[in-house]
Amino acid sequence: xxGGRGRSVPPRELARDPENWPQAVIAxxxxxxxxxxxxYALTRHMSRQGLGLRRVATLTGVNRxxxxxxxxxxxxxxxxxxxxxxxxxGVGLYPGGEGPGSGHC
Numbered sequence: 001x002x003g004g005r006g007r008s009v010p011p012r013e014l015a016r017d018p019e020n021w022p023q024a025v026i027a028x029x030x031x032x033x034x035x036x037x038x039x040y041a042l043t044r045h046m047s048r049q050g051l052g053l054r055r056v057a058t059l060t061g062v063n064r065x066x067x068x069x070x071x072x073x074x075x076x077x078x079x080x081x082x083x084x085x086x087x088x089x090g091v092g093l094y095p096g097g098e099g100p101g102s103g104h105c
Contacts, residue, residue, distance in 0.1 A: 011035040012073025021073040031076075037095040038082065039071050045091050060088030 011032040015024035022040040026032050046056060057064040062084050069075035077085075086093050086100035094101055 007076045010074045011076060015073075018073070022071075024073075034095060035070075035076060036073065038077065038093045039073060041091075041093045041095075042067075042085065043071060045089060045093075049089075051089075056085070056089070060084045062088070 011026075011029075012018045012021040012024065014029040014032040015021060015026045015036075017024045022036050022043060024036070026036060042056075045051070051059075053064045053067050056062070056067050060067075062081055066075070066077075066081060067085075070077050070081070082093060083100070083102050086097075087102055090100065092099045092101065
């Protein structure tokens with residue numbers, strides 16, 4: 001489902017209960033569950049640090065609307081976006097990552 005036409009459906013729409021994103025149940029779509037985990041981790045980090053969309057955008061260089069789309073499950077983030085978010089915030093967002101992935105390269 002990744003790439004091409006498969007990404008024409010936003011990840012949240014693959015959930016059984018899209019209104020509960022990012023805690024919604026997603027079955028059979030591991031790629032959507034990864035995006036869900038990233039959105040959940042970002043939401044938690046922003047809440048703990050008291051960060052809003054504009055501040056995240058400033059710290060990371062990721063467009064505010066792109067951050068909002070990721071948080072709402074309305075988009076499939078690319079590697080560049082994820083890397084900028086992790087590096088700018090100093091936190092691992094990819095499932096299983098303890099810190100920014102680029103720190104391991």
